[in-house]
Amino acid sequence: MSLPRPSFSFWIPSVHDGTKLECRLYIPGGLQDKPTPATRIRGAIVAHPYAPLGGCYNDPVVNFIGRELYEEGFVVGTFNFRGAGRSGGRTSWTAKPELADYVSFYGFMLQYLRELLPRGHQSETEAQRPDIQLVLGGYSYGSLIASHVPTVDVMMNLFAPGSAAADSFLGQIGRAAGKIAASTREPPHEEGGEISTTTPCDSICVSYLLVSPLLPPVSSFLTVFSTLAIDLGGRSAQARPARPAEQLSAHRTLALFGDGDAFTSVRKLQRWSAEMGRIPQSRFQGCEIKGAGHFWREDGVETEARRVLREWLRGI
Numbered sequence: 001m002s003l004p005r006p007s008f009s010f011w012i013p014s015v016h017d018g019t020k021l022e023c024r025l026y027i028p029g030g031l032q033d034k035p036t037p038a039t040r041i042r043g044a045i046v047a048h049p050y051a052p053l054g055g056c057y058n059d060p061v062v063n064f065i066g067r068e069l070y071e072e073g074f075v076v077g078t079f080n081f082r083g084a085g086r087s088g089g090r091t092s093w094t095a096k097p098e099l100a101d102y103v104s105f106y107g108f109m110l111q112y113l114r115e116l117l118p119r120g121h122q123s124e125t126e127a128q129r130p131d132i133q134l135v136l137g138g139y140s141y142g143s144l145i146a147s148h149v150p151t152v153d154v155m156m157n158l159f160a161p162g163s164a165a166a167d168s169f170l171g172q173i174g175r176a177a178g179k180i181a182a183s184t185r186e187p188p189h190e191e192g193g194e195i196s197t198t199t200p201c202d203s204i205c206v207s208y209l210l211v212s213p214l215l216p217p218v219s220s221f222l223t224v225f226s227t228l229a230i231d232l233g234g235r236s237a238q239a240r241p242a243r244p245a246e247q248l249s250a251h252r253t254l255a256l257f258g259d260g261d262a263f264t265s266v267r268k269l270q271r272w273s274a275e276m277g278r279i280p281q282s283r284f285q286g287c288e289i290k291g292a293g294h295f296w297r298e299d300g301v302e303t304e305a306r307r308v309l310r311e312w313l314r315g316i
Contacts, residue, residue, distance in 0.1 A: 001067050003076065007025050007027040010025075012079075019088040028074065042075065042135075043109050045106060045109060045137055045138075046066045047146055050141040051081055057078040058085070064302055065209070068306050072310065082098065099148055102145045103150065111159055113134065114131075137209035143210035147208065147213075205316075209253075212257055212263070215269065249276055254285050256309065257273075258288070258294065266288065273288075287308050
């Protein structure tokens with residue numbers, strides 16, 4: 001089963017150079033109801049595989065992963081990297097622009113989900129959980145990029161409300177998030193369910209979902225990642241990519257891979273998964289699906305991947 005028709009289709013600029021990125025949001029039914037302080041705000045990003053090989057947000061693996069997230073009540077966001085679908089530009093050799101593309105959509109999701117937070121006091125039980133849960137996901141090339149995005153505190157600072165000039169790339173992304181959030185629930189300012197750009201967000205919890213992750217030597221191009229420059233309306237800022245091992249072990253992470261992956265040998269994936277799990281206090285979980293290749297076309301493997309993903313999501 002694939003994702004339904006998107007709730008919103010729109011464009012945002014990449015913070016790298018303003019390249020237009022084609023985006024979609026899939027809103028589960030519960031979030032379109034009147035919000036309450038108990039409403040859970042959960043979102044997920046699923047990035048697609050390498051564009052020159054046909055990757056885009058219509059990819060069947062992106063769709064079945066996205067559908068499971070959607071069925072579990074997550075707002076699902078997908079976007080086309082530069083050079084994919086109708087997004088502008090072309091695929092780079094360094095992946096720096098693509099990292100900025102992901103950062104752009106990540107920032108959009110942070111602001112959009114923040115604006116969905118209802119006003120009101122939380123109960124003592126509700127106050128124990130983060131305001132927002134966000135899964136940073138990707139398939140194949142998309143998982144490589146997802147694992148290198150800046151840390152959540154850096155992202156929250158970059159995309160803080162009012163921190164950028166209105167005509168900057170960051171400002172344009174913020175306006176898009178506000179407009180779509182206001183359209184998600186009707187009416188947007190109903191008493192008891194007000195949506196406000198000033199709604200405080202005390203905490204956000206990120207998790208990582210990596211499907212058919214790529215490891216060296218295929219991923220060796222990522223070693224050229226350095227400082228990522230972010231446009232802040234005339235002011236310069238630097239957001240360094242995260243160290244994947246640190247982020248994937250510190251946050252809840254699920255890596256799904258098959259024992260027949262043609263791009264990365266199963267022995268290498270098994271060794272990497274075991275090493276990640278041995279990091280002190282690691283929250284990394286690797287899951288090998290028997291009979292699955294890189295493209296998840298073999299009989300029964302999609303069903304098994306969905307089952308594993310469903311169980312993992314219910315722990316978020």
